[in-house]
Amino acid sequence: SNPAGIGYERDKDLGTNKSVFSVLGPHLGHYYGDVFIVFKREILHHPDANFSLQAATSYASGNCFSWRPWLRSDSTSNDDGVNLFHKTKLHAAITGYEYATALELIAMMSQSLKKKSMNINLDTILKHWLTRDSHTVIEAHLPQLIPLDYIDHIYMSQNIFDSLSTNTRKFIDVTFKGCITKTSHEIELDRFEGPFGPKPDSKIRIEYQDFVIKDIIEKYGQRDIHSISRPIQGTIITIPSSDLTDHYVLPITISQAYKQYKVDYSNVSSDDIPFYIYWQVMNGDMMLTLSNEQINTGKQQPNLRCLISYIAEKPSTKDFHYHENESYLYNGRPFQHEFVTSGAKNAAKSRCFYIGCNTDDFMTFCLEIQRSTGKVILSHAGPNSIYNHEQISSTFSKSDLDLNQLNFIHVSARARTIPIRNVLVTFEKQSDLHPAFDKTFDKDSSSTINTVLPNIKDDTNYNNVPSSNISDSPDKKSSGFLDKVKDTAVQAKDKVKGFFFNDNDSSLTPCPDSIYCLIQYSEEGSTHNSKYSHPCRFSELCRDQECHFTHEPHQVIQCSADRNCKDLCNPIHRAQYRHTGWPDFLIPCRDQQKCRNQLDQHRIKYSHGEPVLDFINRAGIQTPSSSIHSNQSLQQQDNDHHQKIPCKWGSKCRDILDSKHCSKYSHSNIVQQQNDNRIVCKWGNQCHDQSSAHRLKYSHP
Structure with missing residues (x-):
């Protein structure tokens, strides 16, 4: 029979036909081919990975009972063998898997070598494996699709490499530069199979295999897992x-x-x-959900109860104004994200969750579940916990959410691919993930502060530093050096703010040009902004609430394409739908309709006279800025209507959003028309066209 077992029908019964086969340790299955691929150990922690102490097919053939007699079963049913395989396979993400594996290996070596267990060590096991066929050693079953960056090293002979196509050789040299070894062995390219056993029937293949196995043992046998500050563990x-x-x-x-x-x-x-649940994630924008049932989107689950922890996307460091989306805890369904972010009152939220953190690497989080009191706390762990003390906390009654019933752990990503690692469930705080520091450190430097600060030219825009709702109570805050600096800075900010703006936001008159105002960003902006207020581009989500900006709620839904939206350069679409990290309103370009810059980099940031507020009024989106501008817009349109050539298509004109067309032709007053005067789209509410031009022209009952 074929020793490689490719296409073996019992693999379907075992479920291993959906896995990539590999061996933990020296792989002597020469009949599989002559290229050795060494994976990083992290791949074993993937949820779809597992391993068995021998080949999975040994459970179907019954060989496992002779190799491990303690598994002996009186039943000879194939189903019993399959069930036994699934019960005895191990997973590196499960705590204690190393201990279970070591016990099995010691028992197997003692059985095979007739030695006492106390005389079995790793060298004994490796030497024995070098004399055994690969089906009798640890077989790992890896995910179907493995990213190339999980490959740690590749071995192949030079003549095998030369036999590949030119493009393939170029790809290998670029992708695996520095992690591929090409040997000088002249492997026979026309021989692909061999007999069972650890040795091929070709001398050159034996030499090649011995060279690779020796190099692997020397290279990876010297690794000390304790030299890593925190080794890979969990999922x-x-x-x-x-x-x-x-x-x-x-x-x-x-x-x-x-x-x-x-x-x-x-x-x-x-x-x-x-x-406690600990995990590390890159970039954020992910959800960790605890539930009493495994979530199945394909069926109704009326008894499903969930605790949702959402980690927002890390804030951009390129924007001038700091902006952070909400991270939250919520008792509900994981499909209610839009409802929670749009104002659910029973959710615990924070927009200060990243302040002071290093967001350029994996960030560690801790979810603490106090089942006896019903309290849940989401916070940073690891180094970031020193600089950000924010805790998102909520207490649930048993009638609302019984924390003792939560059992399954799920993860999900929103708008981007998210790498997650080191997911652990523990019942004690991990001290190394909660670094201690002196919270009461006090260096009295008040005289130095008073001497230095008056001589410093303070050009810092303190409005760009968002306030943080730190979990420490006021009576526990230290009066150390940093606190004194902060207090002095706040006082300086208040004085400057009061000098320019009289510390009275309500005294500002709404600018008649609203979001179209060109003066607010010009050199005369400081004088103009001291008298007039303008709608903030980020609306109520702004974390930089300056005095001349208003921050009223902008009640719109999230764009289905979000960051991948192809209509980000359309100011009307931007005002109609929310996009993560992008403002609702664009900065008015000083050249307006005369602007010749058609690049997306420019159009995604600046508006050019598009009737944004008119569309908002027509669409029924309620914002103070739109209502203020409404009457002025109507009057301006009436004046324009008498000065321009009436367009024969009226409000049904296809070019109604074209500024050049509208500068010459007038249209019936689109602001005063009701939505039901639009053309009824033949697709109704099943329409997939979300563009502003389409929605302005067609209704979707």
Whole structure:
């Protein structure tokens, strides 16, 4: 039979036909080919990865019972063998897998070599493996699709490399530069199979295999896992963007983690002790959901109860104004994200969750569940916890959410692909993830401050520094050096603010040009802005609330394409839909309709006289800025109507958004028309065209 077992029908019964096969340790399956690929150990922590102490097919053939007689079963049913395989396979994301693997290996070596268990060590195991066929050693089953950056090293002979196409050789040299070894062995290219056993029937292949195995053992046998500050552990997964609709369940439940914890701590007196979930994520914009049932989007789940932790996308460092979206805790369904961010009152939220953090690397978070009191706390862990003390906290009654019923852990991504690693469920705080620091440090430098500060030319815009709702209570805050500097800075800010703006926002008159005002960004802006207010481009989401800006709610829905939207250069679309990280209103270009810059980089930031507020009024979007501008716009349109040539198409004109067309032709008053006067779109509410031009012309009942 074929020793490689490719296409073996029992793989379907075992479910291993959906996996990439590999071996933990020296791979002597020469009949699989002559290219060795070494993966990084992180791939074992993927939820779809697992391993068995021998080949999975040994459970179907019954060989596992002779290799591990303690598995002996009286049943000879194929289904029993399949069930036994799934019960005994191991996962690197589960705490204690190393201990279970070591016990099995010691028992197997003792059985095979007739040695006492105390005389079995790693060298003994490796030497024995070098004499065994690959089907008798640890077989790993990896995910179907593995990113190339999980490959740590590749071995192949030079003549195999030369036999590849030119493009393939170029790709390998570029992609795996520095992590590929090409040997001088002249491997026979016309021989692909060989007999069972650890040795091929070709001398050159034996030499090649021995060289590779020796190099692997020397290279990877010297690695000391304790030299890593915090080694990889728990679950590792990279999840694709799904707008929070796909929820990936992790391989361990909270109840399973608790059972394992009680093995080592059997004297635990209560089952409702707190537990902690730690995880690391890059960039944010992801959701971690705890539920009493595994989430299944394909069926109704009336009894589903969830605790949702949403980590917002990290704020942009390129924007002049600091802006951070809401991170939150919420008791509800994971599909209610838009509802929560648009103003759900029973959600605990924060827009100060990233202030002071290093967001350019993996960020560590901690979700603390106090089951006895119903309190849940979401906070930073690791180094960022030193600089950001923000805690998003909420307390749930058992009638609202019974924390003891939560068991399954899911992760989901919104608008981008998110790498997640080191997902752990623990029942004790991990001290190394909560670094201690002196919160009471006090260096009395008041005399130095008073001497230096008056001589400093303060050109800092303190309005760009968002306020943070730190979890520390006021009576616990230190009066150290940094606090004194902060207090002095706040006083200076208030004085400057009062000097220019009289510290009275309500005294400002709304600018008649509203969002179209060109003066507010000009050299005369400071004088103009001291008298007139303007709608903030970020509306109520702004974290930089300057005096001459108003921050009224802009009640619009999130764009379905969000950051991937192709209509970001359309000011009307921007005002009609929310886009993460982008303002609702654009800066008016000083050249307006005469502007010749058609580049997206310019158009995505500046508006050019488009009737944004007119459209807002017509669409029924309520904002103070639109109502203020409404009467002025109507009057201006009436005047223009008598000076321009009436367009024969009226409000149904296809070029109604074309500024050049509108400068010559007038149209019936589109602001005063009701939505039901638009043409009824034949697709109705099933229409997929979300462009502003289409929605302005067609209604969708």
